[in-house]
Amino acid sequence: MPTSETHPDAGVQAVPDADANAVEGLPPPSAREPLSRERIVEAAIAFIDEHGLPGLTMRRLGNELGVEAMALYRYVPGKEDLLDAVVEELIEGMRRDVDVLDAPRDGWQDFLIRLAHGVRRVALEHPKAFPLVASRPTEAPWLRPPLRSLAWVEVFLSGLLAEGFTEEAAVASYRAYTSVLLGNLLLEVSNHGADVGPLDVLDDMSGDDAALRDYPQVRRLRSALSEDRAAAEFEESLEALLDRMTLLRNEHLDG
Structure with a gap:
């Protein structure tokens, strides 16, 4: 749990950041898992977390998952659908927040x-x-x-x-x-x-x-x-x- 710290220049006590421990992302899924839409979306989020959104392509995501890019299209019609699914997963994450x-x-x-x-x-x-x-x-x-x-x-x-x-x-x-x-x-x-x-x-x-x-x-x-x-x-x-x-x-x- 983060603790309060005093900034040397400000001279005031900083507010503890109760959400700071959420900065670390989730590890990418194991390559041994079967391919699915859920796994592809999780891998896309992990890729963006590590490399940033501009670098995401279906080919690079396929490489991360150990498959050809064409294999992904069975589960996601294209990159636009994938990005929509990423947003859905991010927002759905709030439902798992106790x-x-x-x-x-x-x-x-x-x-x-x-x-x-x-x-x-x-x-x-x-x-x-x-x-x-x-x-x-x-x-x-x-x-x-x-x-x-x-x-x-x-x-x-x-x-x-x-x-x-x-x-x-x-x-x-x-x-x-x-x-x-x-x-x-x-x-x-x-x-x-x-x-x-x-x-x-x-x-x-x-x-x-x-x-x-x-x-x-x-x-x-x-x-x-x-x-x-x-x-x-x-x-x-x-x-x-x-x-x-x-x-x-x-x-x-x-x-």
């Missing part, structure tokens, strides 16, 4: 905090694959990442409605919740090597003092600016989001 609930048990805030950390654990376990959750087509075009399935949106809405949210407040909360969660997690996985497009330009410039010569404030605060505060920022954003959702709930109840 801390994530299907319905509120100790109030709606506890329910949503558990769900948020469940999504974050998936992102940290598979940071290079997680951007697929934001980019792949969904079951319905209006579904918002990172809750990419009708089943999870149903869980979310049902949970809030059962806790006294009006339909309008539940929908508004769904929009706010998904926006904050996705934004924070895409930024975080980009620091773990994920290919997230423009976010990949993030750089602490620690080895380029010349580039900072004309920027004294940036140079002076460089250490603090480059500090990894992802865990603390996630908690702070989540807390602010829950406060906003409380206001939404009360406004619609008062109306």
Whole structure:
């Protein structure tokens, strides 16, 4: 279990990262196992975890599994279907998370905090694959990442409605919740090597003092600016989001 540490530059105590132990990925399946759709999807996730999404091809995946690429098409029609299956498996992983609930048990805030950390654990376990959750087509075009399935949106809405949210407040909360969660997690996985497009330009410039010569404030605060505060920022954003959702709930109840 991660422990609190004091950053030498910040002078404040960092928030323990309860999800940090999820960064390590799963080992690839044994080559002795029979080929199946499930095994192919697991191997694809393991390949992305190790090599990154841009390097994934059916031929390379076949090599990892010890078969010709054509053998894979019996189970997955093509790469696009494979990527959709990867997203399904990542999201389904939350159902195997014992801390994530299907319905509120100790109030709606506890329910949503558990769900948020469940999504974050998936992102940290598979940071290079997680951007697929934001980019792949969904079951319905209006579904918002990172809750990419009708089943999870149903869980979310049902949970809030059962806790006294009006339909309008539940929908508004769904929009706010998904926006904050996705934004924070895409930024975080980009620091773990994920290919997230423009976010990949993030750089602490620690080895380029010349580039900072004309920027004294940036140079002076460089250490603090480059500090990894992802865990603390996630908690702070989540807390602010829950406060906003409380206001939404009360406004619609008062109306």
